[in-house]
Amino acid sequence: MTVAAMQRAPSEDQLYDLAEVFKVFGDSTRIRILYRLFSGEYGVNELAESLNLTQSAVSHQLKLLKQARLVRARREGKSMIYALADEHVRTMIDQGLEHISE
Incomplete structure (x- = not known):
């Protein structure tokens, strides 16, 4: 590896x-x-219902996704609404799908 490459x-x-x-x-x-959040913002109940998962399972996974800064949350009344943190998340998943399709 060159010195320039090591510095980068x-x-x-x-x-x-x-x-x-x-x-x-x-x-x-x-x-x-994450793929479901491609289409917008959702509460835990909406995500659980649309993915046929328990609310508890979705909440647990959202906690991990939020800790990894892949999703963001905002309060709406008594509920938390979740969305992708930014477009990088979509890009990473899209590139992964592209890679496995080759």
């Missing part, structure tokens, strides 16, 4: 954080939730 290499902390993000993508339930 991510730090150990960045590599660790990247690995943690990919771990979150390693669960099909979380991928299903």
